[in-house]
Amino acid sequence: MGDLFSGLNDGLISRAEALAAVDIKHQGTGGPGGLPQLKHDMMYHHSMGAPPPVSRPHHQMGHMDGLEMLDPISSSSMTTLTPMSETPTHMHSYGMNHVMNHHHHGGPLSGHSAPGHHPGHHGGHPGAHHPAMAAAAAAAAVAGLHPDADTDPRELEAFAERFKQRRIKLGVTQADVGKALANLKLPGVGALSQSTICRFESLTLSHNNMIALKPILQAWLEEAEAQAKNKRRDPDAPSVLPAGEKKRKRTSIAAPEKRSLEAYFAVQPRPSGEKIAAIAEKLDLKKNVISFTKEDNNPDALLMASPRNSHDFDRICLEPEKTIKVIMPLKICLTSISYPLSIIMQSDSSNIPTYNRNDKLKYYNYRPISLTFMMVKIMNSVIQETFINFIIIHQRISATGHGFIPDNR
DNA sequence: ATGCATGAGAG
């Protein structure tokens, strides 16, 4: 294994650097080498507040073997690369400066992110904008932590979680939130789609996008809770809460039925569609209520999901236009592989979710990335077999076909 | 929740 990755290292790095030179824009203060993506990864990792990355986290069940295979690699290459990751400067370069001035069609986030919130500080100098935070920021900088609470992935993650919980407590759907944003009357902020709210909550937006959206959603949340508190809303202020109470009541399964289902499940955890229908009929429940026994939710079935096996990858590698999605533990970003993968993420033209919340243990941050055919091709041209192996390894431990690690809760 | 498409802005 070790050979596998170290062999791949040199070729990839040089190729990667070539790519970096082309693809990657300046990422702020000069860290060592020109691999800003890595900083990002590093940052996130550090900021995850996880136990030392090298320590062997016990991830859940099926992933174990894969992780174990990878462990020695990461620890060994860690040695060489760690210094880089620890580089305290530039922590907040955080990449994306070049993105900050993007103007998107119609979106509420035109250009500078976070309208109405700490004007200007997002524009690529995420230093301490609150005087009060300056000290903390400085301290954080010394400690190698991200000084800016608004751009701190931990904070973003925490906020997203909080947001979701409180939204649900308010009985408001993602779609409701999206629409209500327009009523907030924040400058430059219009409605958003359910998709976007969903993506925010699930941290499947770009980091930049997360940062931009956060203050907006925060504003909504505060307003919504205020309005919920005072039943008598200011008639002038448009409600940011959904109008009618038209929520479908939650299905509840009576104890006897539940026992039946559980008993059945013990015998036949994966009944056919007809069986499910029959059960539903018998228990006088809707079919979708019984759907928890479907293959989708069977952990054993997860590895069956697409991409199913190495053959799929092989095929993909021969098929232009295909995009394959791979999930890797962030830990891998700390290894010799990190450069090329970072660059692939940068170069990929499709949407690249930056975060996800599936890592309950906080030891790893699983990060979905997409590899376009071109990138695969480049990778392959450098280290053909090795790359295939690499993919397979990760496929084994993490591919779900949905782009995310299952919770396995 | 997410694959795919769109259109803006930057280069």
Added chain:
DNA sequence: TCTCATGCATA
């Protein structure tokens, strides 16, 4: 042409 944010439609 590329990247990115975003929405639509639908699994």
